[in-house]
Amino acid sequence: MFKFLKSLFKFILNTIPRPLLIRLSYVGRPIIAFFLKGKRFTDPIDGKSFRLFLPYGYGRQRHNVLSPSTLSLERHRLLWLYLKNETDFFSSPKKVLHFAPEQAFYKRFRKMSHLDYVTTDLESPLADVKADICNLPFENASFDIILCNHVLEHIPDDTKAMQELYRILKPGGFGVFQIPQDLNRKTTFEDNSITDPKERAKLFGQYDHVRVYGRDYFDKLRSIGFTVEEVNYTHQFSEKEIQKYCLAKGEIIPLVRK
Secondary structure, eight states, X not given: OHHHHHHHHHHHXXXXXXXXXXXXXXXXXXXXXXXXXXXXXXXXXXXXXXXXXXEEOSXXXXXXXXXXXXXXXXHHHHHHHHHHHHSSTTTSOEEEEEESOOHHHHHHHHTXXXXXXXXXXXXXXXXXXXXXXXXOOSOTTOEEEEEOOSOGGGOXXXXXXXXXXXXXXXXXXXXXXXXXXOTTXXXXXXXXXXXXXXXXXXXXXXXXXXXXXXXXXXXXXXXXXXXXXXXXXXXXXXXXXXXXXXXXXXXXXXXXXX
C-alpha cells in the first residue's frame, strides 16, 4: 500500500498543473495522511506524526520530504519553526504580505486575527491581489513583514523585483526571501539562450526557473539596500530533531531588514 501511494503521488506531482493540484490536494490529503499515520516523522506545523513523508521533486525525487497533512516541504517546516521560535509573528499585530502563498501556511495565517494578512501572485488561486512583483500596486512602506519564498528564481528581472520589495517594506520591518540556492556556487548562473524545457529543468531545477542562485544572492539583496542575515537555523536543532522534522541540514533562511 505504501509503495503504491508513493508511486501514485509521484505520478500526480509530475503530471498535473500546479493550480489544479492545489485544488485536488484538499480532497486527497486527509486520505493519504490517514494511511501514513505513525511516529517516525513529525510535521511541526500541525504537530501530526507519520511513519513516512512523501517523495517530492522535479525529475530527481527527494524522499521523505512532503508532509502528508500540511503538504509542507523542508523549507516550510524550517520557516515555521523560525517564525515561531525567533520572532513575534504569532503574537504581535503585523501587516503581512505573502507572495505565492504556500498551502501549508495559507489557512493558518489567514486565521490569525492579529495579522492583517494579504496574499499576492500573478496566477495562484489563493492570491487576494493579482499583481506583477516588478510593478506592485502597494504604497511605499506598506508592510511590516514580507514573505516571498521560491518566487525570485522565476522572475527575469529579479533586480526590479527586489527593488519593489524594498520599496513596500516598512522601515524596521523584515522579510524572508527563500530561493533554491547552490551554496557551492560563488556566483549565480543564468543563460537565456537555453530554451529547451528539459535542458532548463536539468540545469535550473525546473523548466520555469530562470537562474540558479549562488552565494552572491545575499550581496545582491544588500546592494538593493536590505540588511541581510544568513540564518542557518538548522544549527539550532540536534541531528535527531532534524530527522524528526525532515529538515534540510544547512539550509539558509535569507532574513532581510529595512
